[in-house]
Amino acid sequence: MVDVILADASLKPCASVSDxxxxxxxxxxxxxxxLTIAGHAPTPACGWWWWIDGTEIGGRIDDVRTTVTSGASETTWLGRTWTGLLASKIIRPDSGKDYFTVSGRLPDVVKTIVRRIGLDSVFAVKSDDQSTVTDFVFKDPRYVDAYTGLRNLLSSCGRRLDINVADDRILLGITPVESLENTVDSDVVDFKAETKHRTVNHIIGLGEQDLKNRYVSEWYADRRGNVTRKQTLTGADEICEIYDYSAAEQKTLDDNTQKRLQELQTGGAVDVTLSESIGERLRVDDIVTASDHNTGLSVTAKVTKRIIKISDGIMTTSCEVGQSVVKETISGR
Structure with a gap:
């Protein structure tokens, strides 16, 4: 059985429940x-908290749903996970500034951001990571939810968030991204991969103004997906697309057109299913590489979501992965 700690609005533990x-x-x-709680337990209220000690599992109760069937009532408590709390806050530039920029040791920077968004009474930053960041700029977008912003910040240093609850404290840690490579193969990971050579490799961005005065920005991708101003794929190999950003001035148009073409250079599509033994090991933003020995095709996927379910006292873990790059090493080509 799994013990769930219920805590009141001040984060003070009130009970431990397992059913x-x-x-x-x-x-x-x-x-x-x-979250549905059966048996004899204190009835939570909106604004209460809950967690499972020693894990990242927990959150804040925001709402309640009651279902009555044949006279029997069931109450389900709804709310945000720890990452949901971060996602409900916005990192924004200071008044009069174009961007919000940070520098320093990552733990200090994360602590500053947590305080800035008003969640320092909930989260404590605990990490001995010595990585530093210099003039990291929150841009594209300038206003970003704190969870996405922190993920982008840490990713720039090869790090990810590591959330854990210990001693009745919700701890934000920082840890290197784990990359499972050369240890995972098609015997333990199910995946479907498809190469995609017919992706856009020439993009024309159109910004402000009209007709001959309209701002134009052109970018090209080579066979490896590198985006530059130089065209290497022509004739039948060229695949062109218009990017319409009619409100953009030249600099904004250049930045966003380049970014758009980079986003299109996926190399292919992949659908990966991780076994539970691997899913328990990975966290959001970790990376897993799997290979098919028959074709030589390998795929690299980033974990985008963790899903935890508890039913009849049994906890199961699964992960979802996002769009990934297909590494084509098929023999005979």
Missing amino acids: VTLDWASGADENDFE
């Missing part, structure tokens, strides 16, 4: 939960 049903998700989307 629960849970559907909890954290990552690129959702970041919420549904």
Whole structure:
């Protein structure tokens, strides 16, 4: 059985319950939960908290749903996970500034951001990571939810968030991204991969103004997906697309057109299913590489979501991965 700690609005533990049903998700989307508590236990209220000690699993109760069937009532508590709390806050530039820029040791920077968004009474930053960042700029977008912003910041240093609850404190840690390479193959990972050579490799961005005065920005990708101003693929190999950004001045148009073409250079599509043994090991933003020995095709996927479910006292873990680059090493080509 799994023990769930219930805490009041001040984060003070009130009870430990084990007869629960849970559907909890954290990552690129959702970041919420549904919790049903059976048996004799204190009745939570909106604004209460809960967690499972020694894990990242927990959150804040925001709402309640009651279902009555044949006279029997069931109450489900709904709310945000820890990452959901971060996602509900916005990192924004200071008044009169174009961008919000940070520098320093990553733990100090994360602590500053947590305080800036008003969640320092909930989260404590605990990390001995010595990585530093210099003039990291929150841009594209300038206003970004704190969870996405922190993920982007840490990713720039090869790091990810590591959330854990210990001693009744919600701790934000920082840890290197784990990359499972050369240890995972098609015997333990199911995946479907498809190469994509017919992706856009020439993009024309159109910005402000009209007719001959309209701002234009052109970018090209080579066979490896590198984006520059130089065209290397022509004739039948050229695949062109218009990027319409009619409100953009030249600098903004250049930046966003380049970014758009880079986003299109995926190399292919992949659908990866991780076994539970691997899913328990990985966290959001970790990376897994799997290979098919028959074709030589390998795929690299980033974990975008973790899903935890508890039913009948049994906890199961699964992960979802996002769009990934297909590494084509098929023999005979």
